[in-house]
Amino acid sequence: MDISKIIRWIRQLINDQEKPDGYEAFEFDTDNIFSLSEDFIDEDSITVFKNGTEISDLYFSFDPDSNQVEINLPTGDELVKEDLIEIKYSYFAKYSNTEIAGYIEGSLLYFVEFRYKKIFEVNSESKVVAINDSNPTTEEGYMIALVTSVHIRPDNKVTRIPDITISGSQNKSKKDQIAEIITRWTSFVGSLSFLEKE
Numbered sequence: 206m207d208i209s210k211i212i213r214w215i216r217q218l219i220n221d222q223e224k225p226d227g228y229e230a231f232e233f234d235t236d237n238i239f240s241l242s243e244d245f246i247d248e249d250s251i252t253v254f255k256n257g258t259e260i261s262d263l264y265f266s267f268d269p270d271s272n273q274v275e276i277n278l279p280t281g282d283e284l285v286k287e288d289l290i291e292i293k294y295s296y297f298a299k300y301s302n303t304e305i306a307g308y309i310e311g312s313l314l315y316f317v318e319f320r321y322k323k324i325f326e327v328n329s330e331s332k333v334v335a336i337n338d339s340n341p342t343t344e345e346g347y348m349i350a351l352v353t354s355v356h357i358r359p360d361n362k363v364t365r366i367p368d369i370t371i372s373g374s375q376n377k378s379k380k381d382q383i384a385e386i387i388t389r390w391t392s393f394v395g396s397l398s399f400l401e402k403e
Contacts, residue, residue, distance in 0.1 A: 209331070212305050215350045223295045225250070229241055233284045238275045241274065243294075243296040252292070252294070254290070255278075255290060274292055308357050315352055315380075319388060323335040324336050351386055356379065
């Protein structure tokens, strides 16, 4: 199962959906590197415009470490002083995809600890696979998403799936919540829901 699919489910559970309204405008002077103000940007969503005309993605790059877009136009079409550069993008408010992927890998250890019948890992193709059985079903993908959402945010939430309700509280540790999910797991049919506490 592709890890990007599980990341989408986790984002629903932890209330960190993609925001499509990222926008920056710059007037070019001498530097062809432009800093974006939002964190956790979806690199594939970036579009860049020069004086209202979209620039091909062949001519710009994004560095997620510095949160900057660098524009390198071909000869004859270089940026000149006072060109208007607009950058539109989508972003996440709380976590990057890389962070959530790391949480997924960490969460898979709980399935071993609580003796789930399959042992999961993330392979080199960014897929969650079972190393001792058939690969995860969609329902198991939901369970991985649920366990990971508790791993990320064990407090301040109630997580519900059919037949299981997990309440985050100061009296129930993250490990206890995850143990409850895995040990009570019998079936997973229906939708996930995530409710913030007031």
